[in-house]
Amino acid sequence: MKLNKRSLFIILVIVLTIAVDQxxxxxxxxxxxxRTDINPGERIPLIGDAFVMMNVENTGAFLGMGSDLNPTLRILLLLALPILVLGFVLRHIFKDKSLDNWSLFAFASIIGGGIANVFDRIVFGKVTDFLFIDLGGVFRTGIFNLADLSVTTGMIILIFMSFKNKKKTKES
Structure with missing residues (x-):
């Protein structure tokens, strides 16, 4: 693989995403x-009660889903499958030269966030989550981390770019 500007951009986004998250x-x-079942832990308000930091260990995936799976299924669904998917996506973005910079950034953010959370599962057996948003019941998130934020941001950018590209195609 030749390291051109495009490849360096992809690697830089992935490495920075992992580094900032870790x-x-x-x-x-x-x-x-x-924060545990016994200890409520600390709640540190960043913007009043709307944006709060806390320390939660998540043994599952998104919003704790999969935490009660048996160990074999947990390894398959939370480690093996994500590693496989991340590998395929990484291969795709290095090979598909038609991707625009926003899509490259989005895919690299998703890969970086995914690798960061998989790393936590391998090294610690769980993922540290610490951010929580509650806009008075109108909008409320689960507790998440910066890797989750990178994956979500990447997905939003890809959806936006998909609509933008469809609009361009119709205009042509």
Whole structure:
């Protein structure tokens, strides 16, 4: 694989995404008391009660789904499958030269976020989540981390670019 500007861009986005996520998780683990069934942990308001930090260990996937799966299924669904999918997506973005920069950024963000969370599952057996948004019941998230934010942002960009590209195609 030749390292041109495009390849360097992809690698840089992936590495920065992983680094920022892992650094944020180290800071949270070292400085915010873990929330458990017994201990409510700390809640640190960032913007009143609308945007809060806390330390939660997630043994499942999105919103804790899969935490009660048996160990074999958990390995298959939360480690093997994501690694396989991330590998295919990575291969796709290096091979498909027709992707625009926004789509490359989006895919690289998704891959970086995915790798960061898979790394946590391999090394710690769980993922550290720490951000929570509650806009007075109108909009409320589960507890998430920066890797989740990267994956979500990447997906939103891909959806937006898909609509933009469809509009361009119709105009042609």
């Amino acid at each position: 650094i944020s998780k180290v800071i949270v683990r070292e400085n915010i008391t873990l």
